[in-house]
Amino acid sequence: MGNCWSLQSGSPSGIPNSNNAHDPNNQSGSIQFSSGFSNAKLIQNGNSTSLGRSSHSGGTSRLFSNKFSTGNNTSSSLWSSDNSQASRLRDEEEFPNGQILDAANLRVFTFAELRAATKNFRTDSVLGEGGFGTVFQGLIKDTAASARGKELTIAIKKLNSESKQGIAEWQSEVNFLGRLSHPNLVKLLGFGREDSELFLVYEFMHRGSLDNHLFGRGSTVRPLSWDTRLKVMIGAARGLNFLHSLEKKIIYRDFKPSNILLDEAYTAKLSDFGLAKTGPSYDHSHVSTQVVGTHGYAAPEYIATGHLYVKSDVYGFGIVLMEMLTGKRIGDIKHLCEKKSLQDWLKLNLLNRGKMRMNMDVKLEGKYPPNLASKVAQLTLKCIQVEPKVRPSMKEVVETLEQIEAANEKPADNRKKTNHSRAVQLHGQPDGG
Incomplete structure (x- = not known):
């Protein structure tokens, strides 16, 4: 989320058409993406500069096949109209070794909700800039049953309207993080789309990068x-x-x-x-x-x-x-x-x-x-x-x-034992007594 700039070469596949996007008011809706899209990226972050471009045919394909499994967990498709199981899994304590959710549990945020969360995307809520666009800090009402009514701090990526790279990244983030749950992967909470504006909503990471x-x-x-x-x-x-x-x-x-x-x-x-x-x-x-x-x-x-x-x-x-x-x-x-x-x-x-x-x-x-x-x-x-x-x-x-x-x-345990041993010896008792 640090300062960086982006230059795009080539043209990634377009935004999913409106026939595939669910009504933004449908909080449990799902969205279907094309099976292939390209990534093109040239990023400078601090002293590092990224390189190259990606062709359309070399893009990231759909993450899960019709029968994708790990361990005993199988999935019939990436997206499902029934998010109830995924909701339960996300609300419970995370699996320490990671989990592939049977259905993507992503909330569809409206533009109005995200604008309210950031107080109309105020400059003092900006966390950083990236190839995708600007990242804002915001507050929303927590929908979890255990915390209903409380406010939840979130991070919102807002696509730069001039960034073509961001469209592919938006798709890739939703495709991958929508169903992967692990203690060492950032949680994607949801996404939003308003005309040409695209958003990704994550858990807020208090210590930064x-x-x-x-x-x-x-x-x-x-x-x-x-x-x-x-x-x-x-x-x-x-x-x-x-x-x-x-x-x-x-x-x-x-x-x-x-x-x-x-x-x-x-x-x-x-x-x-x-x-x-x-x-x-x-x-x-x-x-x-x-x-x-x-x-x-x-x-x-x-x-x-x-x-x-x-x-x-x-x-x-x-x-x-x-x-x-x-x-x-x-x-x-x-x-x-x-x-x-x-x-x-x-x-x-x-x-x-x-x-x-x-x-x-x-x-x-x-x-x-x-x-x-x-x-x-x-x-x-x-x-x-x-x-x-x-x-x-x-x-x-x-x-x-x-x-x-x-x-x-x-070493800390050994030092404690050594100090205890010395103290005992000073009092005339045998070591370990």
Whole structure:
């Protein structure tokens, strides 16, 4: 949601025609999209610039087939006229390992409702600008039975009328997030359409983006502690792993700090599914598509060939790990590399104990366990390997980070035991007595 600009090449498929859009007053209605649409994106976000365009034929296809399943959950279609089960699932505590809802549970907001929520889209309610358009903070009445009458803080994306990219993103967000529920994916609450104006409505993320915490400045920016960084890394990894573990895998394709949002408890949630794409079928290792994404985070094989692998996301995750360790944007790290590869720079500066302290984020103030930071650096090196097949899966990444977190929690317990032992010894009692 940070500052960025967008340039569109090509023309994505048009807005769904009025025959497919339900009456805006129908709060439980559904909407049907065409099975293919294109994504075209050139974004500069901070020091990163995205690249490429997408053809019509290479667009994101319908997410779910007629019989899409994960585990014991099957779906007959993406959209259903009966949203009752989805409503119950959304109102209940989320499934910790994620869930595909049998029906999209999205509220159709009227323009009047969104205008009232933002006090006519006042400038002081603006949260940020993106390729899609402007993001506003708003307040609406909570429709959940347990909180009826209370106000709910929301984030509203309003399509820039001049942005063609936003139409495709609007469709992709609704198609993907409408039925995917996971603790580490941002909740899409609903959408709206008023003539040529398109809206997306999300849960509000109180801590903003990871990008702001890592690279932002000012009194409102709170540096992230080592423990919090570990929590954010694990949450983001779990979100990606969920997408990769579905029967019909989803490649996120634009993993970067500005797309990782944090709630009040610093739980990481992936946002912006405008470039997400269904992965290759069982008999293929990759999908071929025009290159879109953000420079620095896009995997080298994707940039060079247009071949998109599930493990292309793993590369992007490794780049973000590097940024979280160093506190530097990938563009700045590449500048420091001079003629070295990223892998060589990492080995020399983060896996070398003598140089690690000089290259870790100064905002950590040296408050991190060097042995565990080294383990994260080792994982980073595996993720950013040039060959996709030698990178770990996101499942392996999650498991490694969870092991590091478990080891991170032990020193505090050990210190308590050590202090207790010393106190006992001072009183003349044997250790452990």
